[in-house]
Amino acid sequence: MPVWVQMSSAGVQVLTWFPSHSRFNWSSLVPLQLRGRTLGLQAEDSEFRLEGMPFRIFGGSMHYFRVPKEYWRDRMVKMKTCGLNTLTTYVPWNLHEAANGKFDFSGNLDLEAFLTLAAEVGLWVILRPGPYICSEWDLGGLPSWLLQDPEMQLRTTYKGFTEAVDAYFDHLMTRVVPLQYKKGGPIIAVQVENEYGSYAKDPQYLTYIKMALLDRGIVELLMTSDNRDGLSSGYVEGVNMSSNQERGITRASSDQNKPKMVMEYWTGWFDSWGGPHNIFDADEVLKTGASINLYMFHGGTNFGFMNGALDSDEYKPDVTSYDYDAVLTEAGDYTSKFFKLRQLFTKIIGGDKPQSPFSEYLSKCWFSEFPVNMENLPVNDGNGQAYGYTLYETVISGGGQLHSRDHVRDRAQVKSTEQLLQLRLLVENCGRVNYGLMLNEQRKGLIGDVFLNKTPLRNFKIYSLEMKPGFMESLRGVTAWSTIPDYAVGPAFFRGNLQVQYLPRDTFLKLEGWEKGVVFVNGENLGRYWKIGPQETLYLPATWLHPGNNEIIVFEERMAGRIIQSVDMPYLGRTHYLD
Ligand code: GLA
Secondary structure, three states, X not given: OOOEEOEOOOOOXXXXXXXXXXXXXXXXXXXXXXHOOOOOEEOOXXXXXXXXXXXXXXXXXXXXXXXXXXXXXXXXXXXXXXXXXEEEEEOOHHHHOXXXXXXXXXXXXXXXXXXXXXXXXOOEEEEEOOOOOOOOEHHHHOOHHHHHOOOOOOOOOOHHHHHHHHHHHHHHHHHHHHHEHHHOOOEEEEEOOOOHHHOOOOOOHHHHHHHHHHHOOOOOEEEEEEOHHHOOOOOOOOOEEEEEOOOOOOOOOOOOOOOOEEEEEEOOOOOEOOOOOOOOOHHHOOOOOOEEEEEEEEOOEOOOOOEOEEEOOOEEEEOOEOOOOOOEOOOOOEOHHHHXXXXXXXXXXXXXXXXXXXXXXXXXXXXXXXXXXXXXXXOOOOOOOOOOEEEEEEEOOOOOOEEOOOOEEOEEEEEEEOOOOEEEXXXXXXXXXXXXXXXXXXXXXXXXXXEEOOEXXXXXXXXXXXXXXXXXXXXXXXXXOEOOOOOOEOOEEEEEEXXXXXXXXXXXXXXXXXXXXXXXXXXXXXXXXXXXXOOOEEEEOHHHOOOEEEEEEEEEOOEOOOOOEEEOOOOOOOOOOOO
């Protein structure tokens, strides 16, 4: 169960339960807010570490210059929803400096806006600034004006080329540097050139580009990316190598003790005019323990005249569409690959070792095509979930009318996130009937289909939130609670302390200002509260208290109050004499 952690200045502390779609995204992002940003992404051992924590890169490529700016957020949210934690983009020099010395970083070329948005959506970034990017892009992203020089030696230390690179990097890197991880931004790694091993015309060149990055203030992990044959000649001292293109996994580095990464795990392929539309089945993707970058997650379009061409035996220009048979279509729609990958990521993450101290506190989730009621969830040694809440999460393609057909037992809090892409139903079991003829019909959670615009919802991620002692105990171990915002919205866990000076006495907790939830004191579940009344206080027996600090944890579904009072009289509501 993903948990979002914050902490209070007012003495009350809050742990917001944030039922996000993927545990790894959360776990990879949150510890960093807490620890400061000094180490960044490291490739010292057999696995990557981000700020010291084991970190597996689940990356996806999407190029801002191939997607209308207005759609950036939509595609990024879909990327995150699929389970990825890192976005990878090239930077096209030929668009940013279409005329020698005239730079453009505006509109659809607003790289800073793109990177900032990625951070906002919760994605890390691996930046591939070239200067050469390949990518089926005209001249591999190099501006055509470079070819005015009859002596030009592209991708070498030929002065005419390096001077142009320097001038371009001066403009580009001032924009990139502040958005690096260690400066508080999303960029965790920067790629040096692109597949230089397969070109390798100048042994000095890669070092030149590496220094050009370092000299301008790039401080994050540097990587190269090459196909298997080019790995050794594309290597540059002091840079982590990652392999390219292999659908089977190859090692990210010649050093066996370094992390494995496939920088371009091709999800499909591009097309040339006159040829077929290439497609690729995603079934085999990700059966490896390596870090990976899906090339492409979303291909987009070679708008205008920007397509590149191949010329091995025959000249073959690429088509306008860069659909790539990628995870999202050219128009940003889901494909079957999206759902397969999402399921695959769920499995991988479910079985993964914890990626941060916090993930230990999170229960896992299950993937099911159909809704599963609480009692049939695979928890509690096959006994199912008995009480509490269950979260059902699914991806939808748009808004509309949601109809429960009376299959919600008993209450559901419905939330849709980010342009209605993800629908979350937090279903509370409010208590099973204890008398009458309905005892056989007491299953809880979603007991059947729920319909959106008359179509049954499918492909759920299901989280069980039973709040049993083990789970509550694990919350106690969380050290990183943070400030309650003025306006604290649930569902969330909130934590506070009740100071008892002498021997404890029975008392009643009054939750004025809170809406609906459950209270735990020193791990004991005091029961539900609900502002609709009549009951306004919860009984807290003295036996569950001790002198000194007593921990109160509140699970509030909707809106947190500011205080919890300990009062000596119960208030069970406005009285009404029975006839
Ligand atoms: C290489 C390049 C990419 C792209 C792919 C094919 O691996 O690095 O830029 O051209 O091939 O789509």
